[in-house]
Amino acid sequence: MSRMKTYDGPVSDHFDGLHFFDPDGAPPRSLGEVFRWQFGGGQKRAKWPDWAPSPHADTPPERVDGDRARFSFVGHASWLIQTGGLNILVDPVWSMRVSPVGWAGPKRHNDPGIAFEKLPKIDVVLVSHGHYDHLDIATLSRLAKNFAPRVVTPLGNDVTMRSSDSSIKAEAFDWHERVELGSGVAVTLVPTRHWSARGMFDRNKALWASFVLETPAGKIYVVCDSGYGDGGHFRRVAEKHGPLRLAILPIGAYEPRWFMRDQHMNPEDAVKALDDCGAQQALGHHHGTFQLTDEAIDAPEKALVEALDAAKIPQERFVAMKPGQVVEI
Template identity: 90%
Template sequence: MSRMKTYDGPASDHFNGLHFFDPDGAPPKSLREVLRWQFSGGRQRAKWPDWAPSPHADTPQERVDGGKVRLSFIGHASWLIETGGLNILVDPVWSMRVSPVAWAGPKRHNDPGIAFEKLPKIDVVLVSHGHYDHLDIATLSRLSKNFAPRVVTPLGNDVTMRRADSTIKAHAFDWHDRVELGGGIAVHLVPTRHWTARSPFDRNKALWASFVLETPAGKIYIVCDSGYGDGRHFRRVAERHGALRLAILPIGAYEPRWFMRDQHMNPEDAVKALADCGAEQALGHHHGTFQLTDEAIDAPAKALVEALDAAKIPQARFVAMKPGQVVEI
């Protein structure tokens, strides 16, 4: 099954009939480069504490109406966004590991910022791509059983979900599609500098994306995973979507740079991305929960402060979040 195409559709400027690609991006590293990183004699992998609990925990509201948006950080790249009477989860992961197997792979270092049992009714789930730290079948199945939400995802990931659990209500869309979610809320899927796979045999057979969410309080740019490149992806979002009230930007999983640069931003890159997209404010995520790369658990937050100071940007404009923290706009 892993050798099957997960998407079968017409060729486009980012799909060659078999694989998706980013015309302005970079392909994923080769197996040889993966092995060089993992087994290099000079590798310096920071040791994370076994458990690093967040001082925060959230009990969300049942609904948020009016012109407000309530954002609760669950951890890594997972968020609950409540606005316009809708409850939206982004890349939800409540599993203990992000891996194809339950007994190995990157393990949580803190609890989700919202206990699963305290979730309100979930209406919509946005899933950015197929990597295990973003597309978690166990969590999606649990959500399907409890709430039967609509799942919006880039092309091909719907096949992955339904193949694992036919009850998941997955609907797939292409870059630049606009999807009405209800209550005046809509989401756009936008290109992002990344890639996807669930095994060594299905690299880029599904699509990846970031999101621009239209809300009563303004547009929210949600980048779940991305490299920086020359910044054109972020500038194009500003050009195409106009004023952004908030950007959610990844700041972790970036060392060593020779390996991660093309696919993951470091905090310095994320500060550049904020300038390029022009958002009024930014929240940093994709750090401090799963150790995917070599930097220390607290390195992203510290480096973000340094990068903001170097760019002469107030620290209050771009905050590194901790699980359970809540922001309202």
């Protein structure tokens, strides 16, 4: 892993020549803290059911035209977004495990909300960062073979993809860069409070980002992984890119809080993030498919209801999605 190819580029306000960093963020937890969480005898890890099937399954149309957008939740942080005649996948993972090896690591607890064979032709893939639950080489290779889509990703992740499969058409961009996708659709990569790694020795050697999609149906803020911090990341997106029609916000993988607070939001944080970014509507994801942390499988959905009630926000404004569920605007 120490010989992995990594990004090589000029120093910037978030790259020191070797590592990326967030000037308004927090560094990833140390290995000592990882061991303390896993073996320290603190909070007990909830047991998830072996299989928790979703009541939904989607067969998407070939295209969605006009001023509409269709959002199909595949599971965890994977989405099919159809708008402006384009088919866009976000952080696509169809693998059974999210791990560097196929025989261990977090395993699926439900099927993808769209069977791979039922996907329409994919034009663009957005990959937010290098963690295995977001950057899945097996799925990207399958997509490259079937559809040869453009793959838009933050700096350095293109190196990861191409070093594994040269057929993946990866294009890497920095924070605040805007990329025209065609048909009046564009995406801007924006800072998010997170980090990245594929192995023991490549922490923060590739960049991470959230996405703001400009579509005929309005602007869509896609946050695949983020801590909350002081909310500044979300307020800055509102200032620079608002008004936002919809936000996709993570609500899972948050316990124990002492360990996860800086990298993953809990539902209470996500409700504050919605208020900060000002989106008209939000969809909750990053829960219920892969057990990455200690909370129960249904804890994020229950906590989201409580957080919305406490903030006096209508339940229908922020919905926790299940694989195969579809929202159209």
